[in-house]
Amino acid sequence: MTANPAVPTAPRSTPRPVIAGLTLIVRLGLGGILFYAGALKVINVEGFVQHVDGYQLFDPLPTALVAVTLPWVACVVGLSLVLGFWTRSNALAAVGLVALVTAATASAAHRELNISCGCFSLDDKSVVTWRMVVEHGLMIVPALFLLVCGTGRLALDSLWPRIRPDRGRHAPTAEKTP
Numbered sequence: 177m178t179a180n181p182a183v184p185t186a187p188r189s190t191p192r193p194v195i196a197g198l199t200l201i202v203r204l205g206l207g208g209i210l211f212y213a214g215a216l217k218v219i220n221v222e223g224f225v226q227h228v229d230g231y232q233l234f235d236p237l238p239t240a241l242v243a244v245t246l247p248w249v250a251c252v253v254g255l256s257l258v259l260g261f262w263t264r265s266n267a268l269a270a271v272g273l274v275a276l277v278t279a280a281t282a283s284a285a286h287r288e289l290n291i292s293c294g295c296f297s298l299d300d301k302s303v304v305t306w307r308m309v310v311e312h313g314l315m316i317v318p319a320l321f322l323l324v325c326g327t328g329r330l331a332l333d334s335l336w337p338r339i340r341p342d343r344g345r346h347a348p349t350a351e352k353t354p
Contacts, residue, residue, distance in 0.1 A: 195325055195328070196328045196329045197328070197329060198325075198328070199321075199322065199325050199326065199327065199328025199329070200328040200329045200330055200331075202318045202321055202322055202328075203257050203258065203260060203263065203322060203327075203328060203331070204257075204258055205318065206254075206257055206270060206315070206318045206319060206322065207253075207254045207255065207256070207257030207258035207259075207266075208254065208258060209254070209315070210250045210251075210253055210254030210257065210270060210273065211250070211251055211254030211255050211258065212254070212296070213247075213250055213254075213295055213296055214246075214247040214248065214249070214250030214251035214252075214253075214254060215247070215251055216247075216296065216297070217243075217246070217247035217250075217294075218247045218248060218251060221243060221244060221247070224243045224247060224294065225239060225240055225243040225244075227243075227291070227292070227294035228242055228243040228246075228294075229243075230284075230289065230291035230292075230294075231280050231283065231284050231289070231291065232287075232289065233280060233283065246273075246276075249269070249273065250273055253266050253269045253270055253273060257270065257322070259331070259332050260327050260328070260330065260331020260332050260333050260334070261331070261332040261333065262333065263322055263326055263327040263328075263331060263333050264322070264323055264326055264327075267319050267320075267322035267323040268319075268323055270319040270322070271316055271319045271320060271323065274312060274313075274315045274316050274319060275316065277295070277312050278309060278312040278313045278315075278316070281293060281304055281308055281309045281312050282306075282309045284304040285304050285305060285306050285308070285309050289304065290303055291303065291304055292304065293308055295312075
């Protein structure tokens with residue numbers, strides 16, 4: 177049976193190799209950004225404590241806890257994305273990190289605090305603006321893309337097989353009846 181040229185056909189979906197290549201680029205980009213931003217803060221924890229304190233969101237103890245913990249989380253999530261390790265889980269963590277930073281930046285912009293963002297340089301003297309809030313918020317888009325599309329190429333996730341109940345060595349075997 178041949179296709180009728182008068183009947184429109186559904187457009188072809190994007191080929192899987194294109195999505196896999198785009199996923200690799202997004203994974204490396206977002207992961208690299210998160211790792212770099214986190215590493216800058218790990219190197220200078222005291223400076224980052226001052227930046228977090230400038231947002232006036234927490235008392236001193238929670239400020240120190242956030243300033244010590246958040247950069248390490250960003251480093252681990254970023255490195256995991258670059259390596260393609262638990263990509264969807266780390267993409268979800270990246271969504272949370274970006275949402276947290278975006279909310280803090282929006283709070284500072286709304287209250288017109290005269291502080292720098294401190295995202296990629298602790299020496300930056302630019303003041304938090306609504307433009308920065310939008311820029312931070314847009315970083316959620318690649319994280320959501322990875323959450324939906326998954327690992328892509330050249331990832332640790334693709335090195336070992338997925339074990340599912342419907343296939344693989346741990347799948348239940350049907351009993352043979354005589």
